[in-house]
Amino acid sequence: MALPALTKRYPNGNIYQRPAQIESAIVNLLEEDVEAIANRANIHNVSDPDYVPSECIVHLIRAARRRDDELAMTALLPPLLRRCESILISKISQDLPNVDEIREEVLGQLSELFAADGGGDNPDKLDFFETRFNLAFRALRIDILRAERIQAHSSIPTAFEDEDDSDSDDEFFTRLSKEFHTPPSQEKEFVLKQIQQAIYRLPPAEREAVVLCCILGYEQESDDPKKRTAATICGVTGKTIRNRLRRAATRLSQFKELIQ
Amino acid sequence: MTTSNKELSSLQDAKYYLALSKSLPDAEVLDEVVRSFPEHAQELTEFAIDLALDAIGESGEAGLASENNSPAVSRAISRFHNRLYVERKAGSPPSPPSSSQTNPFASMGRDELRTFARNINGNLPFVMKLRDRQIDADTIPEDFTRLVSKELDVPLDLVVAHFQAPAEIRHSAHFKSDEKPEANLKQGFEEAVRNSGLTLEQQAFLLSS
Numbered sequence: 001m002a003l004p005a006l007t008k009r010y011p012n013g014n015i016y017q018r019p020a021q022i023e024s025a026i027v028n029l030l031e032e033d034v035e036a037i038a039n040r041a042n043i044h045n046v047s048d049p050d051y052v053p054s055e056c057i058v059h060l061i062r063a064a065r066r067r068d069d070e071l072a073m074t075a076l077l078p079p080l081l082r083r084c085e086s087i088l089i090s091k092i093s094q095d096l097p098n099v100d101e102i103r104e105e106v107l108g109q110l111s112e113l114f115a116a117d118g119g120g121d122n123p124d125k126l127d128f129f130e131t132r133f134n135l136a137f138r139a140l141r142i143d144i145l146r147a148e149r150i151q152a153h154s155s156i157p158t159a160f161e162d163e164d165d166s167d168s169d170d171e172f173f174t175r176l177s178k179e180f181h182t183p184p185s186q187e188k189e190f191v192l193k194q195i196q197q198a199i200y201r202l203p204p205a206e207r208e209a210v211v212l213c214c215i216l217g218y219e220q221e222s223d224d225p226k227k228r229t230a231a232t233i234c235g236v237t238g239k240t241i242r243n244r245l246r247r248a249a250t251r252l253s254q255f256k257e258l259i260q
Numbered sequence: 261m262t263t264s265n266k267e268l269s270s271l272q273d274a275k276y277y278l279a280l281s282k283s284l285p286d287a288e289v290l291d292e293v294v295r296s297f298p299e300h301a302q303e304l305t306e307f308a309i310d311l312a313l314d315a316i317g318e319s320g321e322a323g324l325a326s327e328n329n330s331p332a333v334s335r336a337i338s339r340f341h342n343r344l345y346v347e348r349k350a351g352s353p354p355s356p357p358s359s360s361q362t363n364p365f366a367s368m369g370r371d372e373l374r375t376f377a378r379n380i381n382g383n384l385p386f387v388m389k390l391r392d393r394q395i396d397a398d399t400i401p402e403d404f405t406r407l408v409s410k411e412l413d414v415p416l417d418l419v420v421a422h423f424q425a426p427a428e429i430r431h432s433a434h435f436k437s438d439e440k441p442e443a444n445l446k447q448g449f450e451e452a453v454r455n456s457g458l459t460l461e462q463q464a465f466l467l468s469s
Contacts, residue, residue: 104336
């Protein structure tokens, strides 16, 4: 049984496609009644054979929306939202003063996407959620968080732009970058979360330099004037980027031993 | 713009493309998107930075979810039903309701709403009640209406007309789709002030107007 194709397109014009295992799982779910699917949607252990991927639940709610099946929508939306809430609880820092409001807004906006699916300015936005739910939900969450976030007060003093031209700690950042790009063990995951929080607390300019160079992989600067580098993106010299990285390395020095 | 860029229909799509391309975004995909949307280079770069930071140390699914609906989930479900009601009422295919002709808040984003909230010594939930006309116009003090008019920089008559119009239902009122939302759900001004999470100082200021 062929499922209706998604309509959202990549920049190159290709249409987004559900992963094959998601298509297969949806086809199997169509054989079940909605109550059984709703019960399975409450399973959160991904290794459970009855676990239903969130992408499938999105598809089924959208299909119910199209045929105006209130019963199915009402049965399937709550378990999906509960999954999302658990993600929000783990991903949005309790330190934010308006954390409850932000979580509620994310859940509310996601809910409204289902209600408005097929219309408005972006009628197929939920295609993203049928393709890779967790990544799409991250995009939604971060977009809202960016708009809502109140800059947390750093416990670390704000930096100033000195004119010192000593080298950044390239070895430290090389190791850090390697850690960021390696699937973490449980122990490493804990350490990386600590580093993540420390990077969040860096002064914005230093945080930007660290992420651009160590996570996104930009060069600090380049002789090629057309090349995007951390320096061109931040609109500063390579020397300033190096200074920011050096200061950030000092602030993150407590983690040096942990990532060796 | 090239033909392929036309397919990337919005900045929002670009953000989702960034998010879905790789679990941990990199310079290659960010540069690709920025080339398509050079006018949004800064926004996309900042978004990618937040994406990248968020992804650090992530190993997979989040922790256990509750089997019962929390208040936040319940309110989200209410928003779904409210929006569904509006979409159905608007006919098929669904389209966003619009009261922008009379609602001076209609074009304001959340940041603007927050700024406005600060300017009137309120907060976002209270301003959303104003925006969604959830407060009985007859109970709103004239001085407060003037303050809103001044801060919004719109004619006083428009603000009065906005407050007197039926309650806007699509954003945050909480009722099920089979319960028709009515203007009589409107709160009194004092009730709205008391139940919006405002500080005592803010409440005192607003109720003294």
